[in-house]
Amino acid sequence: MDASKLPKWKDMPPVEGEKHGFAWGLFDKDGVRDELGTLNLLTPDTVLAAKDEIRTGKSVALNWGLDKLSQPTFGRSVLKHELVNWREKEAFPFWSWDDEISINTQTGNYYNGWHHDEVTKGPQLGIENWTKKGGIIGRGVLLDYVAYASRNSIAYSPMSDHAVGVKELDAMAADAGVVFRPGDILLVRMGWTKWYDEHGDEDRAKYVTNAYAWAGVRGCEETLEWLWDHHFAAVASDNNGFEVVPMDDAWRLHDFLLPGWGMPIGEMWDLEALAVECERQQRWTFFLTSSPLNLPGGVASPPNALAIF
Secondary structure, rough: OOOHHOHHHHHHOOOOOOOOOOOOOOOOOOEEEOOHHHHHHOEEEEHHHHHHHHHOOEEOOOOOOOOOOOOOHHHHHEEEEEEEHHHOOOOOOOOOOEEEEEEEEOOOOEEEEEOOOOOOOOOOOOOOHHHHHOEEEEEEEEHHHHHHHHHHHOOOOOOOOOEEEEHEEEHHHHHHOOOOOOOOHHHHHHOOHHHHHHHOOHHHHHHHHHHOOEEEEEHHHHHHHHHHHHHOOEEEOOOOOOOOOOOOOOHHHHHHHHHHHOEEEEOOOOOHHHHHHHHHHOEEEEEEEEOOOOOOOOOEEEOEEEEEE
16 A cells, blocks of 8 residues: 555544544455555565665574563463474384474564454454465664663663653664655564563563563654654564553553554564664664464464564
C-alpha cells in the first residue's frame, strides 16, 4: 500500500466506540477486511529499496535464546526440551535423535500478534497471515538508547520506569543520520536483555518475575502520532513490552498498535550484536528479514529475525 494515501494522525477517521487513532478500514481492499495492518506497507518496491542496505554481506541474528526467560513473567511456562533417542526407544538399528520442544510463544523473544482482544474463536487475524504474505522483510532501523544515554550522561536502569519520548527518538535518529521511510521496521535498544544476561536468578526474580517496572518507549498521544505519521511497518525492542512499564492506561501503545493498526510489536529481541555491528560500520540501517511461525490462529511467535548489512 502507498503510505501517501494514509491520513495523518490528526486526520484519522473516527471509529465508533474507540478512541481517536484507530485504523480500522484503512487497509481494507475491494470490500475485503484486511488482516495485515501496517505490514501492507512492506510492498515489493519497499523491499527492493531495502536491498540496497546489503553492502558487506555481514549478517546478525536477532533471536534471544529460546531458554529465556528462565523465570518467565505472569506465570508463563518455561521451555521444555527433550532429546528422543530412537535407537533406545524403538530399537532402531542406527542412531536417530529428535527434538521435542514445548514453548510459550510469549515467554522469551517474540512478536505480539493481533489476537489481543476478547476474541477466542474464529480463524481471523492469526499470525499465519504474516507467512502467507511472505514474512516480514524490509529496512530495519536501530535507535540505540543505551549508547545515546551514555553519550549524554543519562543514568537509568533497564529495570525501571524510565521512559523514552519523541524528543529522544528524534535525537537518536539525527545522531545516526537516519531519515525514516514508510515501511521501516523500527528497533529500539534499551539494554534490557543485556541486563538480564548479566544478572543471576535472584536479581531476575526481583526485577523481572516479581516486579513490573521496565524502561521503554513512553506511551502517550505524542508517541502514537509520531509512530503513525512515520508509517512504520513494525516495531521491536530488547525489552519486555516495547513501551515503558507500568503503562499509561489511557495511552497504552499495545492497545493502538496491535488491534488498532495491526502493527506487530517485537519484544525481548537480542540487539546486542546488532548494536556492535552498527557502531562498527557507523550506520544504523540494514536489510531485515523475519519469518514468524506458520501457526494458524496463533497470537505470537519467535521472530526468526536477521539483520543483513
